Every structure is written in structure tokens, then in C-alpha cells.
Amino acid sequence: MNLSMNWITLRVRDLEASLNFYHGILKLPIQRRFESRGRQIAMLGTEGQPKVELIQGSEPVLKAECGVSIGFEVESLDEAMAYLKSLGIPVARGPVAPNPRLRFFYILDPDCFEVQLAEHSD
Numbered sequence: 001m002n003l004s005m006n007w008i009t010l011r012v013r014d015l016e017a018s019l020n021f022y023h024g025i026l027k028l029p030i031q032r033r034f035e036s037r038g039r040q041i042a043m044l045g046t047e048g049q050p051k052v053e054l055i056q057g058s059e060p061v062l063k064a065e066c067g068v069s070i071g072f073e074v075e076s077l078d079e080a081m082a083y084l085k086s087l088g089i090p091v092a093r094g095p096v097a098p099n100p101r102l103r104f105f106y107i108l109d110p111d112c113f114e115v116q117l118a119e120h121s122d
Contacts, residue, residue: 005050006050006051007043007045007050007051007052007053008050008051008052008053008070009053009054009055010052010053010054010055010068010070010109010111010113011055011056011057012054012055012056012110012111013056013110013111014056014110015040015042015054015056017110018042018054018056018109018110018111019042019044019054020110021109021110022044022052022054022109023044025084025087025089026072026115028044028045028046028052029044029045029046029047030042030043030044031043031044031045031047031051038057039055039056039057040055040056040057041053041054041055041056042054052070068113068114069106069113069114069115069116070113070114070115070116071104071115071116071117071118072115072116072117072118073117073118073119073120074117074118074119075119076119077095077103077104077105077117077118077119080117080119081095081105084107089107090107091105091106091107092105092106092107092108092114093105093106093114094106100121101120101121101122102118102119102120102121103118103119103121104116104117104118104119105117
């Protein structure tokens with residue numbers, strides 16, 4: 001069996017707030033937006049890469065404490081931190097450098113899911 005990641009789903013309380021965060025702030029392109037069985041859904045991400053699926057619906061929202069986080073690669077961790085600081089988005093944890101080639105930090109999305117921004121160097 002040959003698998004590849006397609007998407008990860010987050011059930012959110014407020015789709016507009018989540019779109020403002022993932023599209024407006026993190027600049028993930030909106031691939032599609034639609035309604036299915038009374039739920040508002042948006043698929044975000046770069047073409048050819050796994051997507052983030054945001055679903056606003058009536059069922060219970062996954063609790064942020066469950067341990068789910070989403071990670072994104074950035075070219076410059078310092079530039080990412082300065083950009084987010086300029087928008088008033090605080091660093092929730094980090095930055096951390098577990099080895100000489102990796103540095104990362106976490107911010108929180110509107111539903112308090114952790115979003116990791118990481119920089120790998122050669």
C-alpha cells in the first residue's frame with residue numbers, strides 16, 4: 001500500500017475566525033469553500049501539498065488539549081516571529097532548538113490548537 005497525506009480536518013467554532021487566521025495571517029490559499037449537510041467547510045493549502053480542512057458544524061469541537069497540532073515550514077523563523085508579533089499574535093511556546101538544524105515555536109489558532117512554525121537549516 002502506498003499512502004500520501006491528503007488533508008487534516010479541524011472542527012472549528014467560527015469558520016470566519018479560522019479563515020482569518022489560516023488564510024489571512026498564515027497566507028494558506030483557500031482551495032475551495034462549500035456547504036455540506038449544514039456544515040460550512042473550507043479547504044486550504046498550496047497546490048500539490050496536503051490541505052487543512054476546516055469544518056464549522058453542530059457536532060462537538062475537538063478539544064485543543066487532545067494533543068493535535070499542525071506544523072508548517074518557514075524560510076526564516078526570526079522573520080516569522082517578527083511578522084506575527086507585528087500582528088499581535090503571541091508565541092505560545094518556544095523558540096526551541098532541539099538540534100543545530102531545527103528551530104521552531106508554537107502559536108495558537110482561534111480554537112487554541114497549536115500551530116508549529118519550523119525552520120530547518122542545512
